[in-house]
Amino acid sequence: MNNSRRKMLRGTIFTTIGLIVLLLLLYKKILIYKNDKIEENALLSILNLFEITFGKMLLFAVFSLIFFGLVNIYTSKSKVKVDKGKLYSYIILFLSMSLYFTQKYIAAKLPDNFFESGRKLLEIGFNVNRYPNSGGLIGSFLAFPFYKIIHFGSISVILLIMIVLSVLFLLKDFIAFGVMLIIALIKYYRSDEYRKKSKILKAKKIIEKKEQQNMRLDKREELKNKIINARKEKLSFELSRKPKAETEDGEEHYSNSELERKQKEWLDYLEEIRRDKERKKKAEAFGLTRKTAQPHEESSKANIEEEKENVSPIKTVHSFHEEFEIQKEQDKIQEMPGSSEEIIQNNDFYNESQSIQDQFMENELIEEELNESILMNELDITEISDNDIHNTPAPDHTVQAQETRQDSANKYEKMRIHSLEKEMPPVQKTFSPETLIQKETKNNEQTGGQYEQEEFHKVSIDDIFVQREPDENKRREMEKIIQENVAHLESVLKEFGIDAQVVDYQRGPTITRYELVIPKGIRVNKVTALADDIAMNMSAESIRIEAPIPGKNTIGIETPNKVKEPVYFSNLIRNKELKDPKTLKVILGKDIVGRDRIIDIAKMPHLLIAGQTGSGKSVAVNTMVASLIANKSAKDVKFIMVDPKMVELMPFNGIPHLLLPVIIDPKQASIALKWAVSEMENRYRTLMEVGVRNIQSYNELGGMEKMPFIIIIIDELADLMMVAAGSVEESIARIAQKARAVGIHLVVATQRPSTDVITGMIKANLPSRISFALRSQIDSRTILDSPGAEKLLGKGDMLLLENGSSKLERIQGAFISDEEVHKLTTELKANYRTDYNEGILFEMENDIxxxxxxxxxxxxxxxxxxxxxxxxxxxxxxxxxxxxxxxxxxxxxxxxxxxxxxxxxxx
Known part of the structure; x- marks a missing residue:
C-alpha cells in the first residue's frame, strides 16, 4: 500500500471516529433516558470511555480528529506536505490544556507517597461526574511526574504561557500576513493616491447630495406647478362656463370673443363698485370733519366768508354733492370711446378725443381747485384752537388761496396722468419704424447692444426649449449592462490569448469606453487586430479601438450602448458658458463621459465638417447657428449662409442676424465669398488706422461703431466646387489664412470628402475638423488624417479634431428639432427687424x-x-x-x- 492510500485510509478513519463521537455527544441525553437496550448501553459506554479519556478536552479532541482526517484526505491527492513543527505545536497545545484543566482541581498539596498521589490523580480522571471540567485520564497521567509541585499557582501560569506560545506558533503565518497587511494599509492611507481618491470620493458624495437636493427641489417645483396649473385650469373653466340661464342655445361655455367681452364687463363692474366705496369714504370723512369743525364755526366764519368773497369772482363753488356729480361725469369722460387699444389703432380719433377730454378736464380743474382750496382752509381752521384763533392775526387769504389752487392743480394733474396710465393697457409692437430705430440706437449706446438679446434670452429660451429630464430607469439598466460587458470583454480577450483587465470605463450617451491594461510583452496591434472579433462576440454594431489612449498606459475600446440616452439641445442651451460676450461658443453635444461639449468658433478659427447623408451633419450646423442666434444679438454676430440644397438652412431665412438672404445660387455664393475677402481687407485697414491687433481690442475702444463677427456657413462645398472651383477655392483660402483676427470665420460642410472637393489648399487652411460617419477609411483619412470615422454609428456620432490638437475626441451631437428651430426663428423675426445688405451681390458683380x-x-x-x-x-x-x-x-x-x-x- 503506497503512501497516498495510507493517508487516505488514515484520514477516513480519523474523520469517521470524530463524526461518530460528535453524534454521540449530540444524542447523549437520549442515550441516558433510553438505556434499556443493549445497543444503546454499548454506545453510552463508548461515549463514557471517551469522556473519561479526554475529559473536558473531548470536543477539542473530536474536532481535531475530524480536522486531521480531512487534512490527510486532502494531502493524499496532492503533493502538499504537513508542517511537522505545527503538528508538534498542536500536540503540545492539546497536552498543555489537558494538564491545565486537571491542575485546576488540585488546590492542596498531594501526599508525598507516589502511589497515594497517583490514586488521587486517577480519581480526578475517572470520576467525570464529580470533576466534569478535568483534563481526563490524559491530564491525570501528565500530572504524575509533577505530583509534588502540581499544586503551585506558578504551574498554571507556565501552562498558560505554553498554550499561548503554541497558539502563536500555529497562527504565525496568519499573524505575519496580518502585520504585513496592516503595514501596507498604513502606507496606502498615507499615500497621495489615497488622499486624492478620498477627495474625489468626498466630492462625489457632495455632488450626489446636491443632485439629490436638486431632484427634490425639482420634484417640489414640478408638484407646485402642477397644482398651480390645475388651479388655473379650474379658474379658466369656471370663467368660461355660462350660467344656466344662458345655456339655452346648447353651448355651456363662452367663446373666446364672448369671454373677452364678458371679462371686460365684469372688471368694469368691479371698478365701479370700488369707486362708489371711495366716494362713500370721502363723504363719511367729510361729514366727520364738518362735525369736528362745528365748535369753531363761529370763530372761523369771518375768515370763510372772506375767502369766499376772494374766490367768488372766478366761479361759484359747488356743494359737496355737486362735486361728486362732477367726479362721475369725469369718470364717464375717461370711459368714453377711445380706449387705449382704439387710440393706438386710430391716431386721428385718439387726438380728437384727447383734445375734447383735455378741454373738459381743464374746465373741471378750475372747479376742483376752488373746492379743494375751500375744503383745505376749512380743515386747517378746525385744527386751530380758540386761543390760536384769537391770538393769530388774519392771514392774507388771497395769497393763500392762490398757493392752494396751484398745489391742488399740480396734485390733480399728477392724479389724472396716473389714472390714465393705469387704465391704458401696455402698448406693444406698435411703434413706427423711426421710433423703433431711435429706441434701438439708444439701447445700444447704453448697454453695448446686449440688452435686447439678454431680454430675449431671459423671456424666450424657457418657452422655446423645454427641459427634458433623463430616464433614471434607463440609466440603471445601462449600468447593469456595462458591468456585464466588463466581464464579457475580459473573457473574450482571454479566449484569444490576451490576459487583459478592464481597469476603468467611461459611459457616454451613446457609447461606453472600456480602458484595458494588457500584460507586458503583448503587442498593442494584437488587440487592435481583434476589433471585428470583439464586435462579433459582444454583439456590437461596430467598435472603435484607441490604442493607446493619449497620456495613459491603457487601451480604449469604444462600444455602442444598447440603451442609448438622447442628447437634447434644449438641455444644453442654458449652459452659462454660452453667455460670454467676447466668445463665439456653440454647442456640439456631450463627450464620452457625459460632459457638455462646447467649442469656441473664434478659437477654431475655421471649421471643416464632413459626413455622409443621414449622419447628423446638417443638424450639427443647425445647433451651431441656434446657439449663436439665441445668445448673441444681431449687433454682435452676422451670418452669410450658403445652402445649394435649398432646404437645410432655409428656416433661418429672415432672422436679423443675416447680412443677406440665404444664398442658393452657387454663382452668388462665389460673389459673396469675394465680398468677404474685400470686407476682410477693409477691416484690416480699419484696425491699422486705430492701432489695434484684433476685433476684440477694436470693440473695446469707446466711441467706435461696433464691428460684428461674420460667420460664413457653406452647407455643401462640393456643389460650389463643381460650378466655380477656382474662385471659391481662392476665396476660402484667403479668408482662412487671414480673417481670424478681424472676426470672419468659416464653417464649411460637405458630404463628399474627396480630394477634388477638399483640395490641399482648403484642407491646409481649415485646421479644425469634425467628421461624422463616413463610408470608407480613405474618406476618414482625407478629413481627419487618420482612420476611425468609418466606425462611427451615425445619428450625431462624431469625431472632433481641434486646432492645435492631435487627439481625436468622440462626441455625441446634440439634437434640435425642426419645431424648436421654427419657434426660435419665429420669435426672432417677430421681435427684431431684419436689415439685409443686398448691395453685396450687386456691388461685387460690378467689381469683378x-x-x-x-x-x-x-x-x-x-x-x-x-x-x-x-x-x-x-x-x-x-x-x-x-x-x-x-x-x-x-x-x-x-x-x-x-x-x-x-x-x-x-x-
Whole structure:
C-alpha cells in the first residue's frame, strides 16, 4: 500500500471516529433516558470511555480528529506536505490544556507517597461526574511526574504561557500576513493616491447630495406647478362656463370673443363698485370733519366768508354733492370711446378725443381747485384752537388761496396722468419704424447692444426649449449592462490569448469606453487586430479601438450602448458658458463621459465638417447657428449662409442676424465669398488706422461703431466646387489664412470628402475638423488624417479634431428639432427687424476684375457659337492658365452656362 492510500485510509478513519463521537455527544441525553437496550448501553459506554479519556478536552479532541482526517484526505491527492513543527505545536497545545484543566482541581498539596498521589490523580480522571471540567485520564497521567509541585499557582501560569506560545506558533503565518497587511494599509492611507481618491470620493458624495437636493427641489417645483396649473385650469373653466340661464342655445361655455367681452364687463363692474366705496369714504370723512369743525364755526366764519368773497369772482363753488356729480361725469369722460387699444389703432380719433377730454378736464380743474382750496382752509381752521384763533392775526387769504389752487392743480394733474396710465393697457409692437430705430440706437449706446438679446434670452429660451429630464430607469439598466460587458470583454480577450483587465470605463450617451491594461510583452496591434472579433462576440454594431489612449498606459475600446440616452439641445442651451460676450461658443453635444461639449468658433478659427447623408451633419450646423442666434444679438454676430440644397438652412431665412438672404445660387455664393475677402481687407485697414491687433481690442475702444463677427456657413462645398472651383477655392483660402483676427470665420460642410472637393489648399487652411460617419477609411483619412470615422454609428456620432490638437475626441451631437428651430426663428423675426445688405451681390458683380482679352473672348465664342478653354487658347493665342481664368470669368458673368452654351445675345 503506497503512501497516498495510507493517508487516505488514515484520514477516513480519523474523520469517521470524530463524526461518530460528535453524534454521540449530540444524542447523549437520549442515550441516558433510553438505556434499556443493549445497543444503546454499548454506545453510552463508548461515549463514557471517551469522556473519561479526554475529559473536558473531548470536543477539542473530536474536532481535531475530524480536522486531521480531512487534512490527510486532502494531502493524499496532492503533493502538499504537513508542517511537522505545527503538528508538534498542536500536540503540545492539546497536552498543555489537558494538564491545565486537571491542575485546576488540585488546590492542596498531594501526599508525598507516589502511589497515594497517583490514586488521587486517577480519581480526578475517572470520576467525570464529580470533576466534569478535568483534563481526563490524559491530564491525570501528565500530572504524575509533577505530583509534588502540581499544586503551585506558578504551574498554571507556565501552562498558560505554553498554550499561548503554541497558539502563536500555529497562527504565525496568519499573524505575519496580518502585520504585513496592516503595514501596507498604513502606507496606502498615507499615500497621495489615497488622499486624492478620498477627495474625489468626498466630492462625489457632495455632488450626489446636491443632485439629490436638486431632484427634490425639482420634484417640489414640478408638484407646485402642477397644482398651480390645475388651479388655473379650474379658474379658466369656471370663467368660461355660462350660467344656466344662458345655456339655452346648447353651448355651456363662452367663446373666446364672448369671454373677452364678458371679462371686460365684469372688471368694469368691479371698478365701479370700488369707486362708489371711495366716494362713500370721502363723504363719511367729510361729514366727520364738518362735525369736528362745528365748535369753531363761529370763530372761523369771518375768515370763510372772506375767502369766499376772494374766490367768488372766478366761479361759484359747488356743494359737496355737486362735486361728486362732477367726479362721475369725469369718470364717464375717461370711459368714453377711445380706449387705449382704439387710440393706438386710430391716431386721428385718439387726438380728437384727447383734445375734447383735455378741454373738459381743464374746465373741471378750475372747479376742483376752488373746492379743494375751500375744503383745505376749512380743515386747517378746525385744527386751530380758540386761543390760536384769537391770538393769530388774519392771514392774507388771497395769497393763500392762490398757493392752494396751484398745489391742488399740480396734485390733480399728477392724479389724472396716473389714472390714465393705469387704465391704458401696455402698448406693444406698435411703434413706427423711426421710433423703433431711435429706441434701438439708444439701447445700444447704453448697454453695448446686449440688452435686447439678454431680454430675449431671459423671456424666450424657457418657452422655446423645454427641459427634458433623463430616464433614471434607463440609466440603471445601462449600468447593469456595462458591468456585464466588463466581464464579457475580459473573457473574450482571454479566449484569444490576451490576459487583459478592464481597469476603468467611461459611459457616454451613446457609447461606453472600456480602458484595458494588457500584460507586458503583448503587442498593442494584437488587440487592435481583434476589433471585428470583439464586435462579433459582444454583439456590437461596430467598435472603435484607441490604442493607446493619449497620456495613459491603457487601451480604449469604444462600444455602442444598447440603451442609448438622447442628447437634447434644449438641455444644453442654458449652459452659462454660452453667455460670454467676447466668445463665439456653440454647442456640439456631450463627450464620452457625459460632459457638455462646447467649442469656441473664434478659437477654431475655421471649421471643416464632413459626413455622409443621414449622419447628423446638417443638424450639427443647425445647433451651431441656434446657439449663436439665441445668445448673441444681431449687433454682435452676422451670418452669410450658403445652402445649394435649398432646404437645410432655409428656416433661418429672415432672422436679423443675416447680412443677406440665404444664398442658393452657387454663382452668388462665389460673389459673396469675394465680398468677404474685400470686407476682410477693409477691416484690416480699419484696425491699422486705430492701432489695434484684433476685433476684440477694436470693440473695446469707446466711441467706435461696433464691428460684428461674420460667420460664413457653406452647407455643401462640393456643389460650389463643381460650378466655380477656382474662385471659391481662392476665396476660402484667403479668408482662412487671414480673417481670424478681424472676426470672419468659416464653417464649411460637405458630404463628399474627396480630394477634388477638399483640395490641399482648403484642407491646409481649415485646421479644425469634425467628421461624422463616413463610408470608407480613405474618406476618414482625407478629413481627419487618420482612420476611425468609418466606425462611427451615425445619428450625431462624431469625431472632433481641434486646432492645435492631435487627439481625436468622440462626441455625441446634440439634437434640435425642426419645431424648436421654427419657434426660435419665429420669435426672432417677430421681435427684431431684419436689415439685409443686398448691395453685396450687386456691388461685387460690378467689381469683378476682367482680363484684358475678356471682350475679345466674348466675340470669339459668339462667332463660334460654343465655348471651351481650348477654343479661347487657340483663337487668342494665350496659355492654358490664362484661358481657363477667362473661361471662369465668362461663367461668373453669365456669358456661358454650365453646359458650355453661349447665353449672351448681341446686345
Amino acid at each position: 476684375e476682367k482680363d484684358e482679352l475678356f471682350n475679345e473672348a466674348v466675340d470669339v465664342i459668339r462667332q463660334e457659337g460654343k465655348a471651351s478653354i481650348s477654343l479661347i487658347q487657340r483663337k487668342l493665342k494665350i496659355g492654358f492658365n490664362r484661358a481657363s481664368r477667362i473661361y471662369e470669368q465668362l461663367m461668373d458673368c453669365g456669358v456661358i452656362n454650365e453646359d458650355k452654351q453661349v447665353m449672351m445675345d448681341e446686345e
